[in-house]
Amino acid sequence: xxxxxxxxxxxxxxxxxxxxxxxxxxxxxxxxxxxxxxxxxxxxxxxxxxxxxxxxxxxxxxxxxxxxxxxxxxxxxxxxxxxxxxxxxxxxxxxxxxxxxxxxxxxxxxxxxxxxxxxxxxxxxxxxxxxxxxxxxxxxxxxxxxxxxxxxxxxxxxxxxxxxxxxxxxxxxxxxxxxxxxxxxxxxxxxxxxxxxxxxxxxxxxxxxxxxxxxxxxxxxxxxxxxxxxxxxxxxxxxxxxxxxxxxxxxxxxxxxxxxxxxxxxxxxxxxxxxxxxxxxxxxxxxxxxxxxxxxxxxxxxxxxxxxxxxxxxxxxxxxxxxxxxxxxxxxxxxxxxxxxxxxxxxxxxxxxxxxxxxxxxxxxxxxxxxxxxxxxxxxxxxxxxxxxxxxxxxxxxxxxxxxxxxx
Amino acid sequence: xxxxxxxxxxxxxxxxxxxxxxxxxxxxxxxxxxxxxxxxxxxxxxxxxxxxxxxxxxxxxxxxxxxxxxxxxxxxxxxxxxxxxxxxxxxxxxxxxxxxxxxxxxxxxxxxxxxxxxxxxxxxxxxxxxxxxxxxxxxxxxxxxxxxxxxxxxxxxxxxxxxxxxxxxx
Numbered sequence: 001x002x003x004x005x006x007x008x009x010x011x012x013x014x015x016x017x018x019x020x021x022x023x024x025x026x027x028x029x030x031x032x033x034x035x036x037x038x039x040x041x042x043x044x045x046x047x048x049x050x051x052x053x054x055x056x057x058x059x060x061x062x063x064x065x066x067x068x069x070x071x072x073x074x075x076x077x078x079x080x081x082x083x084x085x086x087x088x089x090x091x092x093x094x095x096x097x098x099x100x101x102x103x104x105x106x107x108x109x110x111x112x113x114x115x116x117x118x119x120x121x122x123x124x125x126x127x128x129x130x131x132x133x134x135x136x137x138x139x140x141x142x143x144x145x146x147x148x149x150x151x152x153x154x155x156x157x158x159x160x161x162x163x164x165x166x167x168x169x170x171x172x173x174x175x176x177x178x179x180x181x182x183x184x185x186x187x188x189x190x191x192x193x194x195x196x197x198x199x200x201x202x203x204x205x206x207x208x209x210x211x212x213x214x215x216x217x218x219x220x221x222x223x224x225x226x227x228x229x230x231x232x233x234x235x236x237x238x239x240x241x242x243x244x245x246x247x248x249x250x251x252x253x254x255x256x257x258x259x260x261x262x263x264x265x266x267x268x269x270x271x272x273x274x275x276x277x278x279x280x281x282x283x284x285x286x287x288x289x290x291x292x293x294x295x296x297x298x299x300x301x302x303x304x305x306x307x308x309x310x311x312x313x314x315x316x317x318x319x320x321x322x323x324x325x326x327x328x329x330x331x332x333x334x335x336x337x338x339x340x341x342x343x344x345x346x347x348x349x350x351x352x353x354x355x356x357x358x359x360x361x362x363x364x365x366x367x368x369x370x371x372x373x374x375x376x377x378x379x380x381x382x383x384x385x386x387x388x389x390x391x392x393x394x395x396x397x398x399x400x401x402x403x404x405x406x407x408x
Numbered sequence: 409x410x411x412x413x414x415x416x417x418x419x420x421x422x423x424x425x426x427x428x429x430x431x432x433x434x435x436x437x438x439x440x441x442x443x444x445x446x447x448x449x450x451x452x453x454x455x456x457x458x459x460x461x462x463x464x465x466x467x468x469x470x471x472x473x474x475x476x477x478x479x480x481x482x483x484x485x486x487x488x489x490x491x492x493x494x495x496x497x498x499x500x501x502x503x504x505x506x507x508x509x510x511x512x513x514x515x516x517x518x519x520x521x522x523x524x525x526x527x528x529x530x531x532x533x534x535x536x537x538x539x540x541x542x543x544x545x546x547x548x549x550x551x552x553x554x555x556x557x558x559x560x561x562x563x564x565x566x567x568x569x570x571x572x573x574x575x576x577x578x
Binding site: 092131134137145148156163 | 437439440443446462463466467469470473474475477478481482485537538
């Protein structure tokens with residue numbers, strides 16, 4: 001245990017605390033920090049999200065409570081906390097009350113493996129990337145339990161749709177996640193960041209990043225995949241019966257999940273805390289991670305507020321007929337190209353010690369492969385789009401009334 | 409048994425696993441039964457962590473809780489009378505004999521070395537990593553044949569599922 005006792009723990013032992021107690025206390029502080037920071041971050045995130053949404057929709061957004069509306073979320077939180085806590089009579093009490101907790105925990109638990117700086121992370125799990133996927137499945141479980149336990153048909157219908165969406169998009173998400181894992185040769189998130197010291201993985205496999213981005217947008221239930229809260233169709237969705245802070249937990253979990261995904265993408269594809277001068281101070285490294293994660297987070301908000309909602313059959317067809325085959329093909333091509341290049345000696349076998357120069361030829365080849373795939377895909381998409389337009393033209397021609405309306 | 413973090417963990421995960429199992433067979437509500445099943449499977453994932461096999465623990469959660477149990481809840485919700493099942497299982501005697509026999513075999517297997525010799529407390533020094541596991545799966549002296557057989561089986565199952573679900577008229 002003594003070799004584990006570093007940092008705060010060693011300070012405590014030097015000031016006279018017992019070794020076991022000091023170790024326990026330092027772990028406790030770490031756990032509280034890792035779980036507490038996201039809890040507090042979400043308060044700010046909700047404000048950011050509302051402000052960005054407002055600006056995109058040409059509004060001002062919250063601006064009454066506190067400077068530029070910064071305290072609006074706190075006011076909302078007090079409102080949610082003081083609201084009546086309703087449990088429907090026919091609900092399954094235990095599950096109904098446990099679901100919001102599981103939902104929020106499934107997001108906060110992700111922060112345990114996120115490497116904030118080269119030295120600061122909860123744990124460096126050997127299976128970090130897999131842990132990320134495994135924990136996300138608890139979120140699905142929570143939504144299912146909430147929809148069923150509410151004993152409301154709209155809630156159940158909403159839960160069905162959401163779970164179908166989440167389970168389907170988990171497939172391309174995992175396949176896309178395997179690309180950085182393969183490139184780094186490790187599932188540990190710390191190793192994945194370190195392996196990007198030569199080149200960011202987004203350059204080596206841009207297609208995997210795009211697939212991951214789309215699937216994680218779906219996993220968080222954001223537009224164009226916002227079937228979770230289709231107000232006009234399902235009243236609200238799986239959380240219709242929830243009130244007060246229990247609703248607030250689902251709400252906060254969703255907002256935090258979006259930001260967490262931004263951070264995860266920054267780690268997997270954009271080099272995490274890598275950036276100029278990151279070795280000078282952990283704070284600079286942390287700032288780089290925050291900036292990259294924040295930028296990706298902003299683009300997801302942008303997307304959310306720009307595109308309309310898709311129909312469920314469109315979403316499913318897009319996933320199973322397009323995204324899944326694409327992600328499998330991408331994975332096969334990358335692994336094949338990587339192995340061939342390693343055998344020929346073009347690509348380095350160990351990414352951890354590879355420099356920018358070592359990786360240049362491999363990067364060029366992978367980029368060419370990705371570019372060819374993207375061109376081919378654009379061709380397919382253009383063909384499909386043309387067919388869909390022609391069909392809708394023909395359908396319109398069959399109904400003279402609608403045609404005249406459309407022609408006006 | 410000395411009291412340390414691992415033994416406490418073992419007791420906690422045993423309560424999860426066994427309690428979940430009892431919940432599955434006693435509840436008269438199918439949906440709660442699947443939730444109990446997840447609790448039980450989660451306890452098993454905990455055992456894998458205690459055995460320093462984090463990869464298996466994550467796969468246990470991902471495959472059993474994230475995929476199989478979720479599919480079971482889907483199936484359960486599509487059946488009628490989820491909440492209060494009236495039917496009772498009547499073949500108590502055969503199931504009692506079967507479970508007793510299974511329990512005795514397991515008890516014998518643990519206490520008497522009939523399924524190969526082993527000694528408790530002989531924990532190997534070297535703890536295999538996930539990398540070793542992956543290498544063993546594709547090593548010709550390792551498990552490459554079972555691994556390929558399992559892949560063929562899964563592919564066959566997938567093709568079979570597509571064949572059954574295919575629309576006759578299409």
